[in-house]
Amino acid sequence: MIAGVVLAALAYYLVRRPAPPPVAAPAPVAQAAAAPVEPPVPQAKYPVVLAATDIQAGTRLEPDMLKVEQWPVALSQGYAQPEALAGEVARLDIAAGEPVTNQLLAQGLSKQLRSGERAVAVPVDEVSGAGNRVMPGDLVDVFFALKKSDEVAGSQVRLLQSRVRVLAYGAQTVDGPPATDAKSQQRGAQTQTQTQARSAILAVPVSDVNELMLASKSGQLQLALRSPVDDEVPDRQLFVARQPVMPTVAGLTAEQRDQLNSGVNRAYAGESLAQLDRPAEEPAKRQAARSGGTGRTIEIVRGDSTQHVRY
Template structure:
């Protein structure tokens, strides 16, 4: 039985390896179609598309790619038309996805790393921005429904002058990571302990101070391109609509009275003197 299991495992590995090699040879050997070739449309060319979803950071493998015909006039400038541009030569390190690529999507050179290039969160940040983590919990992170790619406003709640106040300090901030998860296509939500946001250097300074001043909460924005607007701080008294307590005048101090005892004809009488 043990020998049989080993043989079955070796057969499975051989089949998987043969499939990958076959897919590679098919992609590389498939000639690119172009205008003027016999038997082809004058307006169509061949392009490389994703045969399955390719998550951020995953190695590009032959089984993930396929060749389809595409209208030449609608071909994106950065589209990959030759599989040799994506698959490494023998002994060469593979290329990886710099951004998530959906099944059926044209593979663009801007979404693929160089051969053997390390892929981290840095490649997913916009120019002149920083990634910064903030502490959250089930309540402050929208019940764990925030996922990478969402946009949020950040609200600071703090004690001030003996009362509570809430202030929206940052708006339309992109979430780039939830705990260790950075895939924007993930549909699984979880209660996170940290959320990593994309901010400018100035926003990062404000966020660092705000974390020390009070509690940070996230409010999930809609998918619409809602413009930012000025929001005033809200105090607890504003929510309760409680009028300020009336001014109470201090009572006038009572006059100091001195009591003395007067003896008259054998009788003692107490008299108050102002």
């Protein structure tokens, strides 16, 4: 009877106990494999201008010298279009396939020079530099003064060159200050205001460099600031031409004589201080002074010039 009671109580307990929650079945392997896969993101490409052929330093870039390729990265100092390099000049040699960057191109004042011009530095001060009011990009007339000496017959002041472009005056240049931080620019501005300009860089035709250097070394220069809309210049054909220092060879053809008037040939022929003072007398005038006229004369030779003085 006792065993029957125990079994009855156990059966009652099992019937009254709540059923356990159902266990979730694992996902089928085939269903996980059927999930969609996103396509890979394509890598970005950037156009970069490269040299199509070997380019030597000093060469002006032409469209057929360049090509464009797609690179995975963009160059900070590079170019994306060949049109952006129109008129640029290579400062260094560029190998074929090498990207054309800003560091490989001509920089500074050389880009401001026109064909046949040279940049020449001349000394200036507050007086000769128009009270330091000359700015880069201005046009000036260059006057010079010569004092009487063994090579100069008498003191004189006259116009030497007209409508000369100023590329730099002191620390200021036409292409602007170099790229620096704000503190460095502020220190540079304070230094420039405290220091007076001592030189100016002028854009001068190569044929006129000799006379500018002679006048700068033997006399005193004066820069006269002029209006940019004033285009009046002296007509040199109205005056006797100065003879070159270097004599020409005999038997030149007409074409070769025309080449003597080119800028580089005139610069190579040279200038003398005696002729910068005044042009040499023509041979016919010298012969007439020797043979004709009344009274007695004495011939005085100063360098390349000859002068006849009556006594």
